[in-house]
Amino acid sequence: MLFFIAVLAVYAGARTPGQRAGVLLAASILFYASWKPIYLLLIGLSVTANWYAYRAMLKTRSRALLTVVIVADLGVLAGFKYLGLIIESALWVASAVGGEVVVARPGWIDWVLPLGISFYTFQMLSAMIDVYRGDCTKEIGYRDWCLYVTFFPQLIAGPILHVHELVEQLQTLKPIAWDNLRIGAFIFVGGLIKKALFADNLGPVVDDLYAHPERLDLMRAWLATLAFGMMIYLDFSGYSEMALGLARMFGVVLPLNFQFPYISRNPSEFWRRWHITLSRWLRDYLYVSLGGNRGGRFDTYRNLMLTMLLGGLWHGANWTFVFWGFLHGALLVLNRLLNNALRLLDVREGGRLDRLVSLMGWPVMFVTVHFTWVFFRAPTFADAWQICVAMMGLADPVVLAPVRLYQALGVLSTVVLVLLEPRIVDVCRRRGIDWWWRVPFLLRGTAYASLVIALVTLGGPTQKFIYFDF
Numbered sequence: 001m002l003f004f005i006a007v008l009a010v011y012a013g014a015r016t017p018g019q020r021a022g023v024l025l026a027a028s029i030l031f032y033a034s035w036k037p038i039y040l041l042l043i044g045l046s047v048t049a050n051w052y053a054y055r056a057m058l059k060t061r062s063r064a065l066l067t068v069v070i071v072a073d074l075g076v077l078a079g080f081k082y083l084g085l086i087i088e089s090a091l092w093v094a095s096a097v098g099g100e101v102v103v104a105r106p107g108w109i110d111w112v113l114p115l116g117i118s119f120y121t122f123q124m125l126s127a128m129i130d131v132y133r134g135d136c137t138k139e140i141g142y143r144d145w146c147l148y149v150t151f152f153p154q155l156i157a158g159p160i161l162h163v164h165e166l167v168e169q170l171q172t173l174k175p176i177a178w179d180n181l182r183i184g185a186f187i188f189v190g191g192l193i194k195k196a197l198f199a200d201n202l203g204p205v206v207d208d209l210y211a212h213p214e215r216l217d218l219m220r221a222w223l224a225t226l227a228f229g230m231m232i233y234l235d236f237s238g239y240s241e242m243a244l245g246l247a248r249m250f251g252v253v254l255p256l257n258f259q260f261p262y263i264s265r266n267p268s269e270f271w272r273r274w275h276i277t278l279s280r281w282l283r284d285y286l287y288v289s290l291g292g293n294r295g296g297r298f299d300t301y302r303n304l305m306l307t308m309l310l311g312g313l314w315h316g317a318n319w320t321f322v323f324w325g326f327l328h329g330a331l332l333v334l335n336r337l338l339n340n341a342l343r344l345l346d347v348r349e350g351g352r353l354d355r356l357v358s359l360m361g362w363p364v365m366f367v368t369v370h371f372t373w374v375f376f377r378a379p380t381f382a383d384a385w386q387i388c389v390a391m392m393g394l395a396d397p398v399v400l401a402p403v404r405l406y407q408a409l410g411v412l413s414t415v416v417l418v419l420l421e422p423r424i425v426d427v428c429r430r431r432g433i434d435w436w437w438r439v440p441f442l443l444r445g446t447a448y449a450s451l452v453i454a455l456v457t458l459g460g461p462t463q464k465f466i467y468f469d470f
Contacts, residue, residue, distance in 0.1 A: 003031070004246065011250060012176045020173035021147055024250065028152040032115070039114045043150065046076060050124045051145045057131045058139065066132045070125060077121050080114055085317040116156040118314060120149050122281055127163045129285050136163050144171055153246040157239050157465060159257045159277040166252070174251045181249050186433060188245025192455070194238030198414055200460025202231040205407050210377060213386040215401040221390035222370075223403060227411045228377045229370045230418055232466055233261065236275070239465045260422045262369075265361030267331040270369060282311050301336065305329040315376070320384060324375040331368065 007027040014020040033040050053069045056062070078086070127148075130136035140148065140163070148167050149155075209216060209224035216224065240257035247254045257276050264270035271279045290303040305326070312325020342357070371388060378384035389395050436444070 003027075003034075008176070008249065017171065017173045018143075020175075020250075021143060021170055024151065024170070024173070025143060025147045028147065028150040028155060031152040032150065032155065035115055042076075042080075042114055042117075043120065046073070046120075046124070047146055047149050048142075050128070050149075051140075051142055054127060054131065054140065054145065057128055058137065061132055061134070063132070066128055069128050073121050073125055077117055080117060082313075082317045085319075089319075119158050119160055120155065122160050122278075124149055126160070126281060126285060129289075130163060138163060138167065140167055151247070151252075153243040153252075154254060157236070157243075158275075159240060159243070159254055160281050161254070161277065165255060169252045176249075177251060180251050182437070183433060184245045184248030184250075186245070186436075187248060188242050189451070191238040191241030191243075191245060193451075194234040194241065195465070196455050196459040198417075199231050199235035199238060201410060201458075202227045202234070202414065203460060205411060206231055206377070209401055209403070210383070210387070212401050213378070213383045213390070215397050215399050216387060216390040217395055217397055217400060218390060218393040220401050220403055221387050221395070223408055223411055225370050225374055225377075225387065225391060226415055229262075229373050230411065230414045232373070232376075233258070233418065234414070235466045260425075262366060262418055263362065263422055264365050264369075265358050266365060267328065267335045270365060271328075271332075278311070278314075282307050286310060297336075297340075301333045304332045304336070308332065318379075320375045320378060320381060323381070324372055327372045327375065331372075 007023065010027075011020055011023045014023050029040065032043065050069065050073070053065065057065055057069075127136065144167055147170050148161075148163065151166065151170070154161070206224060206228045209220060210228070213221075237258040244254045244256075255277060259273045259276065261270055261274035264273055287303055287307040290306060291299055292303060293300040295303075306329075308325040308329030309322055310325070312321045312323070312328070315321045315324070338357075342353075371391065374387050374391070375381075375384045378387060386395070390397075
């Protein structure tokens with residue numbers, strides 16, 4: 001927080017857009033260096049090489065150059081993120097075909113994953129592909145390119161942005177405005193509450209229960225998985241809102257990354273609401289490149305499945321993530337099949353049967369998404385299967401994992417609040433933010449003090465943001 005206040009103070013003293021951009025770039029470099037300075041070399045080389053490639057791409061729009069850039073960027077990402085998985089999988093295959101091979105992850109491969117490498121790699125690739133397709137023809141100076149990639153509010157975990165969404169704003173940075181400070185602070189505090197008061201308190205419940213899947217019965221398995229479902233949403237959407245709030249204080253508007261995903265009634269709607277900028281990236285640069293829905297139905301289903309498989313792999317170097325992506329790909333295919341069947345039956349959109357299917361869609365989707373979360377959270381397939389069996393009421397553990405009443409009530413209360421969030425946000429939007437500034441200062445001051453006390457006394461044990469690992 002002191003770092004951010006210092007950046008705001010220096011930024012306020014800058015007189016031109018160029019100086020303001022310089023302040024933000026310096027802040028972004030310091031922010032990244034505060035983690036592991038050695039990785040500044042990696043991100044610096046990557047950003048510089050991609051800037052030269054971007055300039056060359058503007059002149060040539062060469063497919064060969066684009067291929068080289070994609071292979072190089074994904075090669076670096078694979079080297080740091082997936083090399084262990086590749087080696088371990090190769091050893092497993094060698095063992096399976098009869099070789100006397102010890103299937104074990106080599107210790108030398110356990111280096112620390114560079115923060116944000118998946119996010120800034122995708123952000124640079126989006127610019128290259130846009131230029132190749134002719135969707136972007138904008139010259140970008142080296143400083144602006146570096147700031148586009150490393151802008152510290154969204155560097156670590158997104159949102160993943162297109163060039164046109166950020167560069168023009170960074171090239172025309174304006175002085176600090178009181179309205180931007182107020183709105184940005186409001187958004188930031190909302191994200192902080194999600195993270196500190198809710199997600200961090202759910203973390204220990206998830207860790208304790210998932211650590212012993214053999215001790216879960218129906219109630220405990222669902223409690224653990226509901227806790228994780230709420231935790232990952234509140235943690236990641238909280239980070240995204242904090243990023244949006246910080247950026248807004250500098251006058252930069254970032255796109256929404258979440259829009260109440262747990263009220264979704266079908267898989268397509270879920271991915272329009274969950275991690276929106278990643279979903280958009282996968283659609284625009286992977287699904288469309290594979291052919292999208294331009295071929296027959298089989299081609300469309302294949303492209304959906306491949307997109308979600310690779311989307312699952314993007315989340316982590318473990319086959320459980322790939323299977324999680326497979327499950328969501330299967331859900332998207334099944335949703336398409338259902339829609340085709342309804343059209344063949346001439347079901348009228350908005351009619352009674354259509355409304356009934358939509359109404360039934362919410363509980364089915366809510367339950368199904370939480371089943372898929374098991375494979376996202378469980379470290380192994382064996383643990384995941386065991387938890388899924390327990391969630392179906394088929395487990396009979398000898399010893400039950402201890403669960404305190406306040407923990408169960410906390411998880412269930414959080415579920416209710418998350419489901420009510422759309423209504424709460426709608427009321428706030430209709431009333432506007434200005435009503436808060438008309439509240440007497442004494443009452444506002446009391447609310448601020450109460451919030452600080454709540455964050456200090458009720459905030460859960462500090463945990464890093466989940467998506468820092470991705």
